[in-house]
Amino acid sequence: MPRESLTIRIPLAALLLWTLLAAAGCQTGRTGWTIGPQTQEEIWAILCIELRGPKRFQLAEKYAQAFKQVPGLKANLVQVLSDEDRAAIYYGRYLRVYGGEEGGERYKPNPLRDLELIRSLQFEGSDVWPFILASMDMLPTYRSSHPEWDLTNVDGYWSLHVAVFYNTETMRSRRMAAEEYCRYLRQQGEEAYFHHAPARSSVYLGVYPFGAVAEMQRENALAGRVTTTMSIVDPDMSDAQKRFPISLHNGHKRFDIHRDPRTGEVKERTPTPSFPVIIPRAQRQRAALEER
Numbered sequence: 001m002p003r004e005s006l007t008i009r010i011p012l013a014a015l016l017l018w019t020l021l022a023a024a025g026c027q028t029g030r031t032g033w034t035i036g037p038q039t040q041e042e043i044w045a046i047l048c049i050e051l052r053g054p055k056r057f058q059l060a061e062k063y064a065q066a067f068k069q070v071p072g073l074k075a076n077l078v079q080v081l082s083d084e085d086r087a088a089i090y091y092g093r094y095l096r097v098y099g100g101e102e103g104g105e106r107y108k109p110n111p112l113r114d115l116e117l118i119r120s121l122q123f124e125g126s127d128v129w130p131f132i133l134a135s136m137d138m139l140p141t142y143r144s145s146h147p148e149w150d151l152t153n154v155d156g157y158w159s160l161h162v163a164v165f166y167n168t169e170t171m172r173s174r175r176m177a178a179e180e181y182c183r184y185l186r187q188q189g190e191e192a193y194f195h196h197a198p199a200r201s202s203v204y205l206g207v208y209p210f211g212a213v214a215e216m217q218r219e220n221a222l223a224g225r226v227t228t229t230m231s232i233v234d235p236d237m238s239d240a241q242k243r244f245p246i247s248l249h250n251g252h253k254r255f256d257i258h259r260d261p262r263t264g265e266v267k268e269r270t271p272t273p274s275f276p277v278i279i280p281r282a283q284r285q286r287a288a289l290e291e292r
Contacts (some may be wrong), residue, residue, distance in 0.1 A: 001247065011218035026193065042167065044164045045079070045090040046111060048118055049130060052086050060087035067091065072117050081140060090139060091118060097169070099275045109138060138198075142175055149182050151193040156207035157282045160240050161194065162274045163203040163248040171250060174201045182252075190240075212237050213276045230276055236277065 027136045045263040048067070049183040051060050067089065079090045092114055118134045146148060151159060163181055178194045178201035185192035185205070188228035193204045212234030219226045232238050246253060249272070258268040278286065 013154050016194040025249050031074045042096060042172065043139045043141060044107060044136055045077075045092050045093040045139050046115060046118060046134050048089040048091055048134045050088045052087050056087040057082060060089055070117070070121065080141075083140075090137070096167070107136065129243070142196075143178060144175075144196075146183065147178060147181070149186070149193050149214065151204055153282045154193060154207055154279055154281065156279050157210040157274045158208040158212045158234075159204035159279055160206055160208075160237060160244070160274055161202055161247055161277045163206050163251070164200050165202075165250055168199045170252070174250075177201070177251070178203050198219070205244060205274075206237060207279065208234050208237045208276075210282075232276060241274050244274050245272045 010103045015231050031230065035088065051063075055234060060082065064078050064080050068074060077092050081088050081090060084272055094109065097108055099104050114137075115134060118131050120131065121131050161176070165171075165177045165181075167174050170175070175196055177197070181203050182192040184195045185203070193205050193207075195202050195204065212232065214231045214233050215228055216231070217226050217228050230240060248254075254272045255267055255269040256272060258270070259265060260267050
């Protein structure tokens with residue numbers, strides 16, 4: 001039966017969720033805590049080049065000074081950012097305009113002219129184009145208020161996905177929203193974690209061992225496909241899914257739409273369920289083993 005998805009923007013009354021997502025300005029949830037105005041978390045720029053090695057800082061400053069002299073580029077939009085391992089040159093400030101969770105995106109202003117100019121730059125008297133791989137990247141300026149809740153480096157194998165947040169035209173604080181929901185869940189006694197991916201921020205419950213989920217694979221010889229189904233067998237994880245059976249999208253229920261394949265008539269709408277995921281550290285270890 002064909003399936004499609006539809007997000008229904010009806011706030012869940014049982015949770016405090018998430019008038020913060022609707023508009024700027026102070027919003028108060030049912031539990032009484034207040035979120036202030038939304039912030040612009042994501043500032044995009046052109047990543048011109050990354051430099052590593054003992055002379056990376058001196059070389060980055062040299063490149064940055066050269067960039068500031070390039071006709072067509074604005075000196076005040078050239079920036080050098082560095083950490084323990086690298087120094088990077090960024091150019092510009094661009095607003096990423098999102099089309100939703102799975103929609104396309106664009107930037108304002110259009111960075112195409114700047115990208116083409118930067119990629120075409122050469123050293124005088126050289127045939128080398130050191131910035132040919134310049135690309136759009138988010139400036140690494142966001143800092144989590146609770147890095148200890150980040151799922152990225154947590155030991156374990158499985159966790160339960162209970163919410164996802166993504167930026168839209170009216171909601172541009174998906175990281176803050178995920179971390180605030182994580183904080184709220186922890187205040188309710190839940191072992192909650194967040195994870196920030198490039199375009200989405202998710203919230204998870206609990207850390208469970210490898211055996212918490214049974215993975216079964218079925219091969220369809222006619223279709224030439226292998227399908228994998230996952231079944232939760234750990235009692236603690238099963239209890240968590242009973243408490244949080246729905247995976248929220250920007251604080252709202254999202255429904256899977258089931259239609260009659262012959263008539264196209266809607267037969268059923270089911271909320272997107274919460275589901276088990278492999279923890280990032282375990283994913284990396286699993287990928288490393290599969291490459292051997």
